[in-house]
Amino acid sequence: MRRRARTTAIAGCLLLVAASCGDDDSGTGSTNGTQAGTNAPASTDDGQGTVSVAPSSDGTTAGAPTEEALLEAARAAALEAAGGEEIGGSVSLLGVLGGEELDDFLEVLVPFEEATGITVEYEGTRDFGAILQTRVEGGNPPDVVSTPALGQMADLADQGEVVDLNELVGADQLSANFSPSLIETASTGDQVYGIFSTVNLGGLIWYDPNVYDGPTEPESWDALIEWSRDKAAADGVTPWCIGLESGAASGWPAADFIDDILLRQAGPEFHERWWRGEVPWTAPEVKRAYETYGEFATDETLTYGGVTTSLTLNFANGADAMYSDPPQCYLHQQATFMGGIITSNFPELEPGVDLDFFPSPTFNPEFDGIQSVSGEIISVLNETEQSVALARYMATPEAGSLVGATGRWLSPNSQVEAEIYTDPFLRRASEVLQQASGTHYLGNALMPTALVEAFWKSGLDYVENPDDLDQILSGLDEVRVEAYED
Amino acid sequence: MITTRLVQTVAALAALAAIVGLYLKLGGRLVSVLPTRLRSGAAATVWIGPAVLIVAVVLIGPALSTLRLSLFDGDGDRFVGAENYTTAVGDDAIRTSLRNSVLWVVTLPVLSVVVGLAMAVLADRVRYESAVKFVLFLPVAISAVAAGVIWRFMLDYRPPGAPQTGTLNAIVTTIPGVSPVAWLVDRTTNNLALIGATLWTQAGFAMIILSAGLRSIPRELFEAARLDGASEWHLFRHIKLPLLAPTIVVVMTTMAVIALKAFDIVYVMTNGAYETDVLATSMYKQLFSDRHQGRASAIATILMLAVTPIMIYNVRSYRREAIGR
Numbered sequence: 001m002r003r004r005a006r007t008t009a010i011a012g013c014l015l016l017v018a019a020s021c022g023d024d025d026s027g028t029g030s031t032n033g034t035q036a037g038t039n040a041p042a043s044t045d046d047g048q049g050t051v052s053v054a055p056s057s058d059g060t061t062a063g064a065p066t067e068e069a070l071l072e073a074a075r076a077a078a079l080e081a082a083g084g085e086e087i088g089g090s091v092s093l094l095g096v097l098g099g100e101e102l103d104d105f106l107e108v109l110v111p112f113e114e115a116t117g118i119t120v121e122y123e124g125t126r127d128f129g130a131i132l133q134t135r136v137e138g139g140n141p142p143d144v145v146s147t148p149a150l151g152q153m154a155d156l157a158d159q160g161e162v163v164d165l166n167e168l169v170g171a172d173q174l175s176a177n178f179s180p181s182l183i184e185t186a187s188t189g190d191q192v193y194g195i196f197s198t199v200n201l202g203g204l205i206w207y208d209p210n211v212y213d214g215p216t217e218p219e220s221w222d223a224l225i226e227w228s229r230d231k232a233a234a235d236g237v238t239p240w241c242i243g244l245e246s247g248a249a250s251g252w253p254a255a256d257f258i259d260d261i262l263l264r265q266a267g268p269e270f271h272e273r274w275w276r277g278e279v280p281w282t283a284p285e286v287k288r289a290y291e292t293y294g295e296f297a298t299d300e301t302l303t304y305g306g307v308t309t310s311l312t313l314n315f316a317n318g319a320d321a322m323y324s325d326p327p328q329c330y331l332h333q334q335a336t337f338m339g340g341i342i343t344s345n346f347p348e349l350e351p352g353v354d355l356d357f358f359p360s361p362t363f364n365p366e367f368d369g370i371q372s373v374s375g376e377i378i379s380v381l382n383e384t385e386q387s388v389a390l391a392r393y394m395a396t397p398e399a400g401s402l403v404g405a406t407g408r409w410l411s412p413n414s415q416v417e418a419e420i421y422t423d424p425f426l427r428r429a430s431e432v433l434q435q436a437s438g439t440h441y442l443g444n445a446l447m448p449t450a451l452v453e454a455f456w457k458s459g460l461d462y463v464e465n466p467d468d469l470d471q472i473l474s475g476l477d478e479v480r481v482e483a484y485e486d
Numbered sequence: 487m488i489t490t491r492l493v494q495t496v497a498a499l500a501a502l503a504a505i506v507g508l509y510l511k512l513g514g515r516l517v518s519v520l521p522t523r524l525r526s527g528a529a530a531t532v533w534i535g536p537a538v539l540i541v542a543v544v545l546i547g548p549a550l551s552t553l554r555l556s557l558f559d560g561d562g563d564r565f566v567g568a569e570n571y572t573t574a575v576g577d578d579a580i581r582t583s584l585r586n587s588v589l590w591v592v593t594l595p596v597l598s599v600v601v602g603l604a605m606a607v608l609a610d611r612v613r614y615e616s617a618v619k620f621v622l623f624l625p626v627a628i629s630a631v632a633a634g635v636i637w638r639f640m641l642d643y644r645p646p647g648a649p650q651t652g653t654l655n656a657i658v659t660t661i662p663g664v665s666p667v668a669w670l671v672d673r674t675t676n677n678l679a680l681i682g683a684t685l686w687t688q689a690g691f692a693m694i695i696l697s698a699g700l701r702s703i704p705r706e707l708f709e710a711a712r713l714d715g716a717s718e719w720h721l722f723r724h725i726k727l728p729l730l731a732p733t734i735v736v737v738m739t740t741m742a743v744i745a746l747k748a749f750d751i752v753y754v755m756t757n758g759a760y761e762t763d764v765l766a767t768s769m770y771k772q773l774f775s776d777r778h779q780g781r782a783s784a785i786a787t788i789l790m791l792a793v794t795p796i797m798i799y800n801v802r803s804y805r806r807e808a809i810g811r
Contacts, residue, residue, distance in 0.1 A: 460759055
């Protein structure tokens with residue numbers, strides 16, 4: 001069993017939680033919701049666009065299935081997951097989502113509630129790590145959790161607090177629906193502690209095709225930075241915009257990209273040793289990843305409003321300056337979910353025409369084609385009829401299709417076909433993933449909480465004072481040593 | 487399910503009431519049957535005993551266990567002596583939070599007395615006094631988290647030239663040649679900005695207390711002073727202020743305790759970034775992120791030691807006042 005600080009917890013605020021801050025900022029919805037099982041299926045029509053092609057898990061839905069067909073299939077799958085009867089009752093689900101993201105996630109669960117009569121009581125919190133930890137220690141864990149904090153769940157699994165999904169859902173069912181690497185990522189020892197529910201592709205660079213005149217398939221990172229410098233010198237416009245502010249989780253956008261850079265610059269092997277705490281943060285590879293990020297992020301002439309703006313701008317508004325008139329920047333780095341955030345900020349934008357992305361270029365030819373992903377898993381802490389049914393349902397391709405149909409996340413289910421994505425960004429992202437020579441999970445979801453938080457914060461410190469990098473890294477290494485001991 | 491819970495709650499409350507009633511009855515009988523010389527001692531034990539017991543269980547017990555934990559390692563398994571205290575004092579982040587807490591304890595009470603007193607004295611002199619007080623008191627009803635969110639919007643920063651969405655920067659930039667300030671990042675303003683947001687939620691409270699103190703001063707004193715030719719300033723300086731002194735002490739000590747307990751505003755507005763951590767946020771991080779019970783308990787102990795003299799002083803002056811009346 002791998003050694004890991006026994007008392008760690010990952011504060012449940014990675015991509016998705018943080019993303020929900022953006023929704024809050026734009027003034028939408030509650031952060032905490034319970035969905036009754038009585039919603040008419042038609043009510044989902046206004047939520048999402050229609051889906052043209054349904055997955056053919058049983059090979060019978062070939063024609064031109066509608067959204068209704070998807071929901072119908074999902075209801076059938078849910079009923080089967082519940083053992084064929086309406087068992088009723090309720091299941092408590094602790095998660096990190098809020099606002100529009102939560103609404104979209106709950107859409108996936110509506111057919112489950114309708115078919116089984118089970119009410120899913122979702123409780124969303126941005127302080128997920130602390131709340132889960134106290135509830136587990138207090139003997140009152142939620143039935144099920146939905147979280148990006150894999151490191152914390154691995155810990156709880158090692159402590160015997162999480163139900164092994166190999167038994168609950170079945171190893172066959174898991175391997176039929178998920179790639180071996182996703183199963184492996186959410187496993188500790190021979191126990192599978194989580195099933196992926198959503199996936200984001202990281203390391204993307206967003207731009208406005210109408211005004212961006214740089215390379216969309218740059219040969220290398222250096223080429224892109226060179227273009228940035230030339231552009232800044234020629235136009236006097238800062239090519240990049242960055243937003244690192246995200247409440248308690250501020251700095252994570254920087255940490256995420258540094259994480260991604262490290263993976264693709266030093267290679268997956270080093271990356272894994274790094275997040276497992278086996279190499280010091282003072283290693284030259286880590287330093288180089290920070291410095292690579294710093295090539296644009298710490299350069300006052302390359303980022304919109306300079307460093308102070310990067311530090312104070314909420315990440316959900318990070319790309320707003322791209323659409324001011326005239327544009328104040330051309331490029332913004334963020335994972336797939338940013339497409340949804342930008343288009344909610346500017347509803348008149350047409351995806352693919354006014355907003356597009358390219359995967360960030362190669363940092364090291366040796367590791368060309370490697371991509372980073374992040375996402376959320378479902379874990380069962382309390383085995384009840386209802387929680388088992390929910391876990392089984394979430395492992396079905398039918399539920400996976402609904403995740404993809406939200407237009408917000410990639411579906412982790414390997415049986416879900418690319419046609420499910422009506423959203424052009426997700427469709428492209430799924431192609432990028434398929435072509436990737438390897439996909440690896442971002443390290444900052446897998447580390448112990450103390451280190452994750454220090455890592456996020458180091459993003460702020462480094463951008464503010466790049467000259468202190470050595471000091472920042474040795475500080476992080478002290479946290480690493482302490483976090484992984486015992 | 488909810489009805490069974492309701493029934494259980496009502497039953498528990500009824501049982502509690504029955505126990506208390508029984509205790510009172512039996513206690514009274516016990517005291518009355520005892521010989522006279524034992525009676526006063528027994529009465530004290532019987533009547534104060536439960537209160538002492540409750541305080542011991544919910545207050546003294548946890549305090550002692552915190553003290554004990556502060557001498558153990560992160561998991562509470564191994565005795566480490568004063569190590570947590572030396573680490574805490576040596577740790578840059580915790581030292582910063584100590585420094586900031588001192589800043590809070592000095593600044594918040596002084597500012598809230600100055601602002602509260604000014605508001606109380608000025609509002610006292612106008613006809614629409616209650617309307618003014620009502621408006622000034624409103625922020626007290628706003629939760630600290632909401633206040634933090636509000637003030638984050640107020641203090642929002644946008645680069646020079648861009649439309650300023652934050653109220654403060656929108657005002658500041660109307661002055662020609664002045665560029666917007668990143669209030670929450672800039673080391674010279676960020677702690678004061680957090681204290682200012684707390685002041686906004688507390689000044690109304692200070693005002694109400696001071697205003698009540700002002701009301702309790704007999705009006706004849708003002709009339710007599712005015713007849714003797716005292717100016718309004720003299721009236722304030724030599725009559726109102728000295729007579730208000732005990733009330734001011736109460737406000738200051740209350741604010742000092744609020745400053746030491748400060749957590750939510752900091753957590754919401756900066757979460758301690760850019761050297762704005764205070765003791766309570768440091769403790770929270772040690773406990774919930776670093777999962778280090780020992781160090782968190784050491785910080786809690788330091789906090790407790792800092793609050794205790796203030797509380798003792800508060801109780802003493804309250805007693806003096808009560809005796810004086």
